[in-house]
Amino acid sequence: MSVRVRFAPSPTGPLHIGGVRTALYNYLFAKKHQGTFILRIEDTDQGRFVPGAEEYICESLAWLGIEPTEGPTYGGKFGPYKQSDRKEIYHQYAFELIEKGKAYYAFDTPEELDLARKSSENDSFKYGVHSRMSMKNSLTLSEGESKTFIDSGDYVIRMLIPTDQDIKINDEIRGEVSFNSNELDDKVILKPDGMPTYHLANIIDDHLMEITHVIRGEEWLSSTAHHVLLYQFFDWNAPSFAHLPLILKPTGKGKLSKRDGAEFGFPVFPLTWARDGEESFPGFREAGMLPNALLNFLALLGWSPGDDKEIMSIDEMVELFSLEKIVKSGARFDIEKANWFNQQYILAMDESLIVEAITNQAIANGYDLTKLPYCVTMMKARVNNLDQILKDAYYLFEKPHQYDNDTFEKKYKPENKSHFNQIANILPEIGDKEAYETCIKSYISDSGCKMGDIFPVLRIALTGILQGPDLFDTFSILGGSEAKERILKLIN
RNA sequence: GGCCCGUUCGUCUAGGGGUUAGGACGCCAGAUUUUCAUUCUGGUAGCACGGGUUCGAUUCCCGUACGGGCUACCA
Incomplete structure (x- = not known):
């Protein structure tokens, strides 16, 4: 039997990084076993439906390059792939x-259930083997009374949990996990609005869609x-289960959630989510994160190939992937390591592709696009996300916004003023890095002044700051007259 | 509270009855560089605790502690 797995998010907002x-x-897992990766939209809670969420999910998967081959917009012969379209089923x-006696009608109102919970100790009320006979349902009411409720449509259907039964699950990651049925509640499986709850929809769809592994x-x-x-009730074979460890907040206190991005200062969503009149959330894509770097980082948050390999392409991950290698304990989200992965991917990325990636940003800023390739060459080893390149190197395109005055005052000796004037005047109008290097270095050796007195000041004149790419590269990209202007401006 | 799951450097992890407990991020130091970054070298730091089992436990078992998840007519 070929492997079929599904990703089944509910469209209640942007797709979380977990x-x-x-x-x-x-x-x-699907690729590893030449199986099928399916997308199923679990929109059984109409109250939580958010327009655009489904599109967001698809766009995210497309951006990351992990698209399903079956699903709402992908086709497939097990559809429909949206649960709201499967209501009748x-x-x-x-x-x-x-009919099989595995479920029953229940008529308790939300208020009554609330009351039952509140009047129990520590909210321990459970609608199950010990309490169902004192509740309002087709087990306790007369047939006539029940029928009245049923005809009015005012009912839910609950599964009838058997008494004193051990339920064993063989989890692919955790091994055997067992529960006693007395501790389980009679879960609602069909709601008054006619929609199923997750529990029912999930197992019916997994069965009908021939899912082999639930990850x-x-x-x-x-x-x-x-x-x-539920599988037993229907006499169906259950798929294999694999329960993944959770991605935790950087503090380790609880799972990473929607608003932790704002709290800790990094995105927790792949793409920026911004809708009119709604809370917006930043995305990794817009923050300059490369999709493969994100994937690589995420893959290793809870899984390892078993050796020291860390930088891996998707194909390599597919090759090495196995459920047995998934870790059991939750992993904290570490943005520092994510940034390191991104830096590694930027370093390895073709420069022309980087130029392409930041062209729109350059256009938006009104920057000279012809400088982009050179700028990328100079800057790529100095950033850990793409949009940082133009932010950090803005001075290659416009005048410095501000100067590091402390350093300037420390490094600039007024008696050297004439040297700076001289240098500004002998600069070639255009030239490569070597041209400027030769020009300035020979001036320094001829005039007998010290490099340590000259270079830092030139650097601040050109860029405003002390750190940055090679000084002579900076001269070359700026050109002689622009450099001259900046030098003169600073020392006067 | 109840049920379930987990616990190796600060973080992500490898390992597994006898190891100098390995790697990566971070951090620190050095080398390279006119600066920063990159790169390279070195360093820092860990088996939660208590009982067993065993010649020997970080590794197996049981407790405890701590952490997490679930506990909806949400997924």
């Missing part, structure tokens, strides 16, 4: 469970017992 990793692992199976976050581990039971 979701991206789940998608990645599913993708790697779930109905049919929910009623089948009622998802650890937050699902607890409810897997319910899912296994």
Whole structure:
């Protein structure tokens, strides 16, 4: 049987970075086994539906290069791939469970359930084996009473959890995990609006779509017992389960979430999410992160190939990937390491592609595009994300905004003023790095002044700061008259 | 609170009954560079604790502690 895995996000907003990793692992696993990677949209909660979220998910996967081959916009013969389009299917199976005596109607109002919870100790109320007979449902009410509720459509369907049963799950990552059914609640599987809950929809779809491996976050581990039971109710074979460790906040206190980006100062979404009248979130793409660097970093957050290999292409990851190598414990998100990966990818990237990538930014700033290739050559080893190049090297395109006065005062000796004037005057109008280097160095040796007195000041004159690319490269890209102007401006 | 899962340098991890416990990020130092960055070299730092099992446990078992997840008519 060929491997079929699915990534099943719900369109409630932008796709979180943890979701991206789940998608990645599913993708790697599918490719590794020449299987199929499927996208399924889990939009059973109409109240949480966010327009544009589905498009965002697809765009993110496309940007990262881990696209599904089956899904809403990708086609496939197991559709529809959006759960809201499968409502009737779930109905049919929910009623089948009622007929089989594996589920029942419940009529308790949300207020009544709330009350039951609040009046229990520590909110320990559970709608299950010990409490269902004192609640309002088709098990406790007369047939007539039940029928009245059912006819009015005011009901939910709950799964009937068996008593005293051990449910064992053989997780691909964690090994055997077991639950006792007495601790499980009678989960709602069909809501009053006619939509299924995640639990029902999920197992029906996985079965119908012939999913062989369910690879998802650890937050699902607890409810897997319910899912296994549901498979048993239907007499279906359950797929294999693999529950991934969670990606934690940098502090380790809790899983990384939506607003942690603002809290810790880095994106937690692949693409920027900005909608009118909505809270917006920055994305890695817009922050200058390369998709393969992000993937590489994410892959290693919870998995390792078993040796010391760290920089890997997607193909290499596919080759090396295995569920057994996935780590069991949660991993903190470390932006420093993500930046390092990005830097490595920038260093290895073809320079013409970098130029291409930052051209729009240069146009927006009104910069001279002919300088871009040279600028990239000079700057690429000095940044760890793409949009930092033009931010850091703005002085190659416009006059310095400000000067490092402390250093200037420390390095500039008024008695050298004439030397700077001289240098400014002998600069060739155009020339390569060597031309400027020869010109200035020979002046220095002829005049007997010290490099240490001259270079730092020239650097500040040209760029405003002390650190940056090679001084003579900077002269070359700026040209003689611009350099002269900047030198004269500073020393006068 | 209950149930479930986890715990190797600050972080991501390799390893696994006998190892100088390995790598990477970060940090520190040195080399290179007119500066910064890159690159290179070196350094810092770890098996949560307590009991077993064993000739020997970081590794296996049991507890404890700590951390995380779930505990909805959300996914």
